[in-house]
Amino acid sequence: xxxxxxxxxxxxxxxxxxxxxPTVVVFGEDVGYFGGVFRCTAGLQAKYGKTRCFDTPIxxxxxxxxxxxxxxxxxxxxxxxxxxxxxxxxYDQIVSEAARLRYRSAGQFTCPMVVRMPTGGGIFxxxxxxxxxxxxxxxxxxxxxxxxxxxxxxxxxxxxxxxxPDPVIFLEPKRLYNGPFDGHHDRPVTAWKTHxxxxxxxxxxTVPLGKAVVRRPGQAATILTYGTxxxxxxxxTAESGVDAEVIDxxxxxxxxxxxxTASVNKTGRCLVLHEATLTSGFGAELAALVQAxxxxxxxxxxxxxxxxxxPYPHTHEWxxxxxxxxxxxxLRQLVEVA
Amino acid sequence: MSDDGLPPLSLTVPEPEVRPGGQPxxxxxxxxxxxxxxxPDVDADPxxxxxxxxxxxxxxxxxxxxxxxxAEALDLTPEDLLAGLRxxxxxxxxxxxxxxxxxxxxxxxxxxHLGEEAISCGFQRALAPGDMNFPTYxxxxxxxxxxxxxxxxxxxxxxxxxxxxxxxQLPVCYSSREHxxxxxxxxxxxxxxxxxxxxxxxxxxxxxxxxxxxxxDGSTAESDFHAALVFAxxxxxxxxxxxxxxxxxxxxxxxxARGGSGTFAARGLGFGIPSLRVDGNDYLAxxxxxxxAAERARRNLGPTMIEYxxxxxxxxxxxxxxxxxxxxxxxxxxxxxxxxxxxxNHLIALGAWSEERHAQAEAEILAxxxxxxxxxxxxxxxxxxxxxxxxxxxxxxxxxxxPHLLKQRHEAGF
Numbered sequence: 017x018x019x020x021x022x023x024x025x026x027x028x029x030x031x032x033x034x035x036x037x038p039t040v041v042v043f044g045e046d047v048g049y050f051g052g053v054f055r056c057t058a059g060l061q062a063k064y065g066k067t068r069c070f071d072t073p074i075x076x077x078x079x080x081x082x083x084x085x086x087x088x089x090x091x092x093x094x095x096x097x098x099x100x101x102x103x104x105x106x107y108d109q110i111v112s113e114a115a116r117l118r119y120r121s122a123g124q125f126t127c128p129m130v131v132r133m134p135t136g137g138g139i140f141x142x143x144x145x146x147x148x149x150x151x152x153x154x155x156x157x158x159x160x161x162x163x164x165x166x167x168x169x170x171x172x173x174x175x176x177x178x179x180x181p182d183p184v185i186f187l188e189p190k191r192l193y194n195g196p197f198d199g200h201h202d203r204p205v206t207a208w209k210t211h212x213x214x215x216x217x218x219x220x221x222t223v224p225l226g227k228a229v230v231r232r233p234g235q236a237a238t239i240l241t242y243g244t245x246x247x248x249x250x251x252x253t254a255e256s257g258v259d260a261e262v263i264d265x266x267x268x269x270x271x272x273x274x275x276x277t278a279s280v281n282k283t284g285r286c287l288v289l290h291e292a293t294l295t296s297g298f299g300a301e302l303a304a305l306v307q308a309x310x311x312x313x314x315x316x317x318x319x320x321x322x323x324x325x326x327p328y329p330h331t332h333e334w335x336x337x338x339x340x341x342x343x344x345x346x347l348r349q350l351v352e353v354a
Numbered sequence: 355m356s357d358d359g360l361p362p363l364s365l366t367v368p369e370p371e372v373r374p375g376g377q378p379x380x381x382x383x384x385x386x387x388x389x390x391x392x393x394p395d396v397d398a399d400p401x402x403x404x405x406x407x408x409x410x411x412x413x414x415x416x417x418x419x420x421x422x423x424x425a426e427a428l429d430l431t432p433e434d435l436l437a438g439l440r441x442x443x444x445x446x447x448x449x450x451x452x453x454x455x456x457x458x459x460x461x462x463x464x465x466x467h468l469g470e471e472a473i474s475c476g477f478q479r480a481l482a483p484g485d486m487n488f489p490t491y492x493x494x495x496x497x498x499x500x501x502x503x504x505x506x507x508x509x510x511x512x513x514x515x516x517x518x519x520x521x522x523q524l525p526v527c528y529s530s531r532e533h534x535x536x537x538x539x540x541x542x543x544x545x546x547x548x549x550x551x552x553x554x555x556x557x558x559x560x561x562x563x564x565x566x567x568x569x570x571d572g573s574t575a576e577s578d579f580h581a582a583l584v585f586a587x588x589x590x591x592x593x594x595x596x597x598x599x600x601x602x603x604x605x606x607x608x609x610x611a612r613g614g615s616g617t618f619a620a621r622g623l624g625f626g627i628p629s630l631r632v633d634g635n636d637y638l639a640x641x642x643x644x645x646x647a648a649e650r651a652r653r654n655l656g657p658t659m660i661e662y663x664x665x666x667x668x669x670x671x672x673x674x675x676x677x678x679x680x681x682x683x684x685x686x687x688x689x690x691x692x693x694x695x696x697x698x699n700h701l702i703a704l705g706a707w708s709e710e711r712h713a714q715a716e717a718e719i720l721a722x723x724x725x726x727x728x729x730x731x732x733x734x735x736x737x738x739x740x741x742x743x744x745x746x747x748x749x750x751x752x753x754x755x756x757p758h759l760l761k762q763r764h765e766a767g768f
Binding site for chain 2: 039072078086093117118124
């Protein structure tokens with residue numbers, strides 16, 4: 017076991033994958049010589065050479081489109097979009113091509129590609145360095161969508177994503193790159209080295225896609241969340257005094273309905289939490305599924321706490337970000353409903 | 355009006371020379387005589403051959419003779435040419451039959467290649483097994499020249515139980531990895547950058563395969579055209595970047611996509627990509643240029659752009675009526691003529707063919723296609739016969755069916 021940040025864990029996953037499999041190639045903007053604007057690919061070009069890890073022109077559609085061609089050829093591209101906010105020029109390639117290749121060719125051509133992208137707010141990133149576009153991917157048949165919340169999962173999930181035969185959207189909460197963050201922006205930043213999930217096994221291991229994990233067992237309510245909000249949920253649970261079960265979904269699609277329904281059927285109450293904007297966000301899907309699967313066990317309406325339906329603001333960051341105070345209040349209201 | 359004395363600004367919207375009711379006129383299309391355009395070495399400095407993006411490489415002259423340096427480099431036997439003629443005739447007859455089948459509601463949709471047969475049929479001959487085309491919906495000649503079974507093409511068009519695409523795709527969206535034909539997408543231009551990625555993968559792997567990207571004149575305006583040129587240029591990918599300029603993008607004339615660039619081939623020059631412009635209705639010129647570009651790619655000299663100058667003689671698709679936006683007689687006025695007629699005349703000039711043998715070949719091909727069509731229709735057509743199983747609708751979304759899809763398939767009762 018080694019102590020790692022999420023950045024180091026991601027880099028380690030790439031390193032292990034590239035070392036084991038010569039078909040794994042890594043590329044994107046500033047990914048090669050420089051090692052990425054977040055250092056996630058530092059040292060990989062020096063170790064594996066320029067044709068395994070390289071810089072690309074600034075063209076997201078080009079990055080993903082070229083990756084699809086390579087995947088069809090037989091390579092395993094792990095491409096990087098510098099910020100999830102900049103994935104939109106590649107959306108056509110992701111939705112119309114990567115996600116559909118296997119289906120439309122009846123399996124003749126496949127797309128074992130991973131698209132990595134830093135996501136989420138809480139860093140004063142303003143409108144174009146803070147977005148959480150996961151619902152734009154979970155709505156696309158043929159894609160898998162993954163959001164880790166800690167270094168140990170980040171490496172194991174990325175290894176699984178690279179080995180997966182289907183295209184995987186891998187969203188990395190950049191607020192969690194260097195340490196866990198519970199939404200208390202006025203307190204000192206903590207580092208992963210003091211967190212048990214900063215313990216990252218060396219070498220190869222995987223965390224399976226499609227499997228959620230209970231981060232905190234509880235009886236009074238279930239919080240369904242992922243990414244940065246896992247840590248906010250844990251803080252809000254402690255601060256509210258509500259004995260909530262916190263579930264880190266880890267993979268949004270395919271979704272681990274067994275873990276979700278077992279928990280909600282036990283607690284009878286459900287709070288869905290994400291940074292992304294509320295309307296038509298992934299929380300709507302979660303709420304609809306829980307309503308359908310757990311209706312007879314529900315003792316209160318399902319609540320959703322999410323980003324407001326506005327573009328992500330700069331100066332109003334902490335009024336926008338669904339922090340522990342907002343979540344705690346929602347939890348209290350959730351358990352007060354008779 | 356402002357006080358600077360200038361008139362108000364006005365927007366330029368290009369218009370074709372002629373609209374319905376007008377007299378077709380291609381006198382503005384500058385066409386060099388066959389054999390007059392030079393053939394540079396494949397390792398020529400792109401800067402030294404810029405002129406080739408503004409002319410038209412042609413081999414077959416009016417007398418049906420193959421002339422000039424591009425002809426000399428070809429070294430073809432009459433058998434090679436007869437095979438090419440057969441491919442083009444097969445595609446045309448197949449098109450006619452499928453067009454008719456659509457009118458008879460045996461399929462929902464069809465797109466023909468009328469007048470463009472030389473391009474895909476000729477280009478395929480420059481490729482080797484393992485090379486990959488990234489075609490649009492108007493290059494079925496690549497499949498025919500590669501020996502893909504006509505029955506598979508028909509089964510796809512009819513979406514019947516033997517459709518290799520299992521009824522999932524619109525007609526003409528073929529796919530055959532084995533025949534170097536990448537799966538066709540309805541989204542324009544997406545495959546252009548994918549072809550570059552495929553070529554990069556071959557280079558990364560130290561392999562010998564090359565790829566060929568395909569796009570029409572209209573779709574060059576899509577962003578992925580630009581993405582492909584940037585990536586091909588940066589990484590010197592072993593790819594041939596083909597632009598089929600058939601003058602029309604549905605109802606939109608090529609000037610809307612081309613703007614003031616003069617030619618589509620000229621687009622490649624800004625990226626440092628050697629760019630050639632060729633007579634797309636001249637089977638020999640297509641083959642000659644394709645071989646030149648494929649050799650460049652195989653020798654790791656990088657990408658080549660080729661603009662094929664041709665004319666979309668038919669409607670855009672079975673859902674289109676060209677008489678609403680262009681003169682009905684325009685295709686007859688097209689100065690580069692008909693690709694099948696031109697190769698036929700060449701073979702006759704060589705003494706390797708005759709009108710009688712041509713008529714006989716036409717009858718044979720028609721008989722073969724009719725037989726194949728009857729077999730395909732016996733399996734099923736869009737509204738009749740056997741179709742892929744409904745349960746199959748849920749397969750291949752992922753490698754393994756995830757729980758939510760299993761549940762939906764169960765709910766659907768399949």
